[in-house]
Amino acid sequence: MTNQQLKLRMMIVTALFAAIIGVLAQMTIPLPLVPITGQTLAIGLAATILGSRYGTLSVILYIIIGAVGVPVFAEFSGGFSKLVGPTGGYLVGFIPAVFLIGFYMEKTSFNFKNAMIANSIGMLITLAFGTAWLKIAADLSWTAAFKGGFTPFIIVGLIKAALASWIGVLVRDRLISAKLLFSQKTELPKSA
Template sequence: MTKDQLKLRSLILTALFAAIIGIMAQLFIPLPLVPITGQTLAIGLAATILGSRYGTISVLLYLAIGAAGVPVFAEFSGGVSKLVGPTGGYLIGYIPTVFIMGLYLEKTSFTIKNAMIANTIGMIITLIFGTAWLKIAANLSWTAAFMTGFMPFIIVGLVKAFLASWIGILTRQRLISAKLLFPERLKEKDNKVA
C-alpha cells in the first residue's frame, strides 16, 4: 500500500470520527446551563483510537462543520453563536483535550490503563475550559460556575472515560488487525489490552 493510500485511509477515519462526534452530541440529558452529552465520549474515542494528530483534526473538522451552521452540536444546534455562548468553552476545550490525550497515549502505550489515565486527564481539561468560559459567558461567580459547570460532570465523566478507554483500545486493536488503521510507529505494546 502506498503512502498516499495510507494517508487517504487515515483521513477517511478522521472524517468518520468528526461525524461520530456530531451524532453522539445528540445523545444528551438536559441540565439548566450545560447538558450532559455523548460528545465527550466521542472525543475520548477519537483520541484513544486515532491518537493526537488525527484525533485533533477530527475535532477541528467537527467544530468547523458546526460553526458553519450544520446542526452537529448538542440538541441539533450549530453556528458560531454556540462557540461563543455558555457552552463554547467545552467545545473549544476539545481541541487541547484530544491532542493531550492522544499525545499521552503515544508517549506511553495504547493500553486500557493508560487510556483511562488519558481520558481522565482529558475530562479535567474539558471541564476546566468549559467552567472558565461558562463563568465569563454567563457572568457567574467562580463558585457558581464550578458548581454548575464542573461538579455535575465528574461522575458521568469518569464513566465516559472508562467506556472510551475500554471501547477505544479494543476498537483500535481491531482496526489495526483489519489493516484499516496504520499507526506511524506501531509498537509491540500497542497490541496489549491490559
C-alpha cells in the same frame, strides 16, 4: 499501500470520527446550565483510537462543521454563536483535550490503564475550559460556574472516560489487526 492511499484513508477516518462526534452529541441529558452529552465520549474515542494528530483533526473538523451552521452540536444546534456562547468553552476545550489524550497514549502505550489516565485528564481539561468560559460568558461567580459547569459532570465524565478507554483500546487493536489502521510502532508503507 502507497503514502497517498494511506493519507486518503486517514482523511476518510478523520471525517468519519467528526461524524461520530456529531451523532453522539445528540445523546443528551438536559441540565439547567449545561447538558450532559455523548460528545466527550466521542472525543475520548477519537483520541484513543486515532492518536493525537488525527484525533485532533477530527475534532477541529467537527467544530468547523458546527461553526458554519450544520446542526452537529448538542441538541441539533450549530453556528458560530454556539462557540462564543456560555457552553462554547467545552467545545474549544475538546481540542487540547483530544490532543493531550492522544499524545499521552502515544508516549506510553495504548492499553486500558494509560487510556483511563489520559481520558480522565482530557475530561478535566474539557471541564476546566468549559467552566472558565461559562463563568465569563454567563457572568457567573466562580462558585456558581463550578457548581453548574464542573461538579455535575465529574462522575459522568469518569464513566465516559472508562467507556472511551475500554472501547477505544479494543477498537484500535482490532483496526490494527485488520490493517485498517497503523500503530505508532508499525512502519508505514513506502511510496510505490
